[in-house]
Amino acid sequence: MAVLKRLLIVLGLAVTPLLIGLLFTYDIIKIEWISFMEIQPSFIAQEAPLPLPARSVPIQGAAYIPELGAPPNPVPADAASLERGKTQFEINCVICHGATGKGNGPFAAFLVEKKPPSLLEGRPLTLSDGEIFMTITNGVGKMPSLKENLPTPEMRWDVVNYVRSLQKGP
Ligand code: HEC
Structure with a gap:
């Protein structure tokens, strides 16, 4: 006996710590x-990206800091830029503003509330290059932002240059 x-006592002594251990490991x-690994600045899928560190400046310059107002046009309107701008204008703008920018694109008929304006007269003539750039970047009124279609600032400046050449006429 x-x-x-003695066997029971030994078993008890061996099993009790195990049971207590299980209480912790099973999240009880x-x-x-x-x-x-967790204690570090990081972001995981579907979480908003980290905020920019203070005083950092986007390498693309004013293009990504709307608070700075309309930026000056850094891209010279040479033949190569106009050629690229034409291609992008035809892909992204013609559907609403029309091939010559008159506001008669094939999609314009379906826009009931606000028609795309002609880019060749009135207000668009008075806009600076930078203001047209910001219009493409952020959209305006019923016009959507096109910065996802024209992801680099250079692409948008090319389009601005092309719009200017349309306004000057042939
Ligand atoms: C989905 C149709 C649509 C597309 C695509 C579109 N626009 Fe527009 N755009 C509009 C409409 C609508 C307005 C008038 C916005 C308002 O005043 O509500 C407008 C206005 C403008 C203006 C005048 C802005 C102002 O402040 O008066 C400019 C300049 C312009 N668009 C340029 C462009 C360029 C360049 C592209 C191509 C990169 C483009 N748009 C693509 C529909 C479009």
């Missing part, structure tokens, strides 16, 4: 384990 009793008793 004495042997059995929750303890914040230190995990160094």
